[in-house]
Amino acid sequence: HAADIKVVVSADQPGPVIHRNIYGQFAEHLGTGIYEGMWVGPESKIPNVRGWRKDVVAALKDLKVPLVRWPGGCFADEYHWRDGIGPRNKRPVKVNTHWGGVPENNAVGTHEFFDLVEQLGAEAYVNANMGTGTPQEAAEWLEYMTGEGNATIVEQRRKNGRDKPFRVHYYALGNETWGCGGNMRPEYYADLYRHWATFLKTPAHNRPKFIASGGNDKDTTWTDVLSKQVKHNIDAIAHHAYTFPSGKWEGKGSAAGFPESEWVSMLSQVKKIDDVLAASKVILDKNDPQKKIALYFDEWGSWYDPEPGSNPGFLVQRNTLRDALLAALHFNVFHSHAERVQMSNVAQMVNVLQAMILTSKDKLVLTPTYHAFKLYIPFQDATSLPIKVENNPTYKVDKFEMPTVSVTAGRGKDGKVWVGLVNSNATKPAELDLQLGANAPKAVKGQVLTASAMDAQNELGKAPQVVPTAFEAQATNGKLTLKLPAKSIVVVAVEG
Ligand code: AHR
Numbered sequence: 346h347a348a349d350i351k352v353v354v355s356a357d358q359p360g361p362v363i364h365r366n367i368y369g370q371f372a373e374h375l376g377t378g379i380y381e382g383m384w385v386g387p388e389s390k391i392p393n394v395r396g397w398r399k400d401v402v403a404a405l406k407d408l409k410v411p412l413v414r415w416p417g418g419c420f421a422d423e424y425h426w427r428d429g430i431g432p433r434n435k436r437p438v439k440v441n442t443h444w445g446g447v448p449e450n451n452a453v454g455t456h457e458f459f460d461l462v463e464q465l466g467a468e469a470y471v472n473a474n475m476g477t478g479t480p481q482e483a484a485e486w487l488e489y490m491t492g493e494g495n496a497t498i499v500e501q502r503r504k505n506g507r508d509k510p511f512r513v514h515y516y517a518l519g520n521e522t523w524g525c526g527g528n529m530r531p532e533y534y535a536d537l538y539r540h541w542a543t544f545l546k547t548p549a550h551n552r553p554k555f556i557a558s559g560g561n562d563k564d565t566t567w568t569d570v571l572s573k574q575v576k577h578n579i580d581a582i583a584h585h586a587y588t589f590p591s592g593k594w595e596g597k598g599s600a601a602g603f604p605e606s607e608w609v610s611m612l613s614q615v616k617k618i619d620d621v622l623a624a625s626k627v628i629l630d631k632n633d634p635q636k637k638i639a640l641y642f643d644e645w646g647s648w649y650d651p652e653p654g655s656n657p658g659f660l661v662q663r664n665t666l667r668d669a670l671l672a673a674l675h676f677n678v679f680h681s682h683a684e685r686v687q688m689s690n691v692a693q694m695v696n697v698l699q700a701m702i703l704t705s706k707d708k709l710v711l712t713p714t715y716h717a718f719k720l721y722i723p724f725q726d727a728t729s730l731p732i733k734v735e736n737n738p739t740y741k742v743d744k745f746e747m748p749t750v751s752v753t754a755g756r757g758k759d760g761k762v763w764v765g766l767v768n769s770n771a772t773k774p775a776e777l778d779l780q781l782g783a784n785a786p787k788a789v790k791g792q793v794l795t796a797s798a799m800d801a802q803n804e805l806g807k808a809p810q811v812v813p814t815a816f817e818a819q820a821t822n823g824k825l826t827l828k829l830p831a832k833s834i835v836v837v838a839v840e841g
Contacts, residue, residue, distance in 0.1 A: 429454020
């Protein structure tokens with residue numbers, strides 16, 4: 346009998362705070378992510394509050410969404426904010442060239458977006474257009490949203506129905522400027538950022554955090570160049586990394602109906618997130634020793650080949666138990682880099698890529714990923730706690746391998762010690778002994794998320810297959826053993 350896995354949590358050595366924004370969301374004008382999925386318009390028969398679906402907003406409120414990034418993504422670099430203000434029936438219709446070439450009628454604009462985040466009780470992350478915009482347009486958008494005096498642009502906001510300023514918490518210049526945002530070199534973007542950021546002005550009490558668009562995947566060049574060359578009006582660098590089962594952009598792989606090797610190839614890639622964050626930390630500690638610049642991971646998640654029969658530009662994919670584990674593994678990694686990683690935004694909130702919610706007409710389902718986010722709510726603003734994992738076996742299928750168990754711990758805002766565990770092994774349960782310092786706690790209580798199939802889903806009109814259930818364990822003879830089912834996520838509060 347192999348030695349049990351041992352997990353030791355040091356509850357007396359508090360680390361950095363796990364910022365609630367690690368549980369942030371991203372909503373782009375893409376497919377049915379906003380239109381249909383969330384926005385149905387005030388005239389719709391689908392129950393809504395000023396155009397936003399009641400059922401979707403309620404489900405997202407339950408998730409305690411801390412912030413939403415909008416309007417893109419690649420879309421942001423073709424978005425001109427003036428198209429999205431004033432009477433909706435007078436707004437221009439454009440073509441969404443990035444995503445399916447469909448008409449964009451600009452029904453959701455600045456005022457509608459802020460209505461959504463205010464309904465959610467979330468903060469607003471607005472991504473300005475650098476690709477096809479101007480520094481004037483970016484500066485004026487900020488003035489329109491935050492201005493207080495009697496400048497004409499502020500009066501225009503009032504005329505459009507909003508007297509008091511919007512609270513803009515985060516404002517980014519450009520998106521993926523190495524690619525869809527303009528195919529720039531990092532040095533060129535660094536100069537543009539310095540130039541544009543000079544003109545971003547707001548009342549002091551409504552100053553957003555300013556975000557520079559950073560690198561992708563394993564590439565840390567952007568983090569290096571930006572943290573070295575930009576010193577003014579920069580609060581964070583935004584990094585992106587998606588995960589494909591094949592590891593390749595072309596021929597990504599399927600969302601469902603995959604062999605166990607693809608289960609592991611997918612989940613094992615979370616190591617690349619850990620690696621890029623570790624490498625970024627070294628760079629930032631050198632270029633920004635005062636720790637003024639945070640790292641935001643503002644796009645991440647699974648990306649599969651498009652669902653057969655769907656518009657490939659709509660990035661529709663199914664969501665399975667594998668996605669839930671992928672999310673939890675990301676959370677554990679983000680927690681371990683909490684000092685610099687102060688925001689992450691899963692792509693995307695509704696109907697697009699690794700979504701929380703899938704809708705069809707007036708119906709919705711909560712995806713396995715939704716439940717992973719929900720299980721981890723106690724970690725929002727928790728204080729991270731060091732953990733040690735011993736005897737963690739390697740889980741290997743074909744050429745893919747990873748540690749079997751992934752663990753995170755934190756002291757929640759409720760004062761309790763919370764532990765989040767993932768057993769990535771698709772076929773075997775994992776047994777582990779849990780200790781708080783030198784002793785076994787009395788008991789643990791929480792929830793487990795698992796299912797019988799690796800690609801179990803929650804589908805419209807069918808009984809959901811992936812829903813959390815209660816999980817408990819008590820100590821016996823001074824030992825607390827947790828039995829994690831195969832392919833499961835367990836989040837528990839520790840007693841005693
Ligand atoms: O999330 C979909 C797209 O992925 C975003 O628009 C872009 O930033 C990234 O390439």
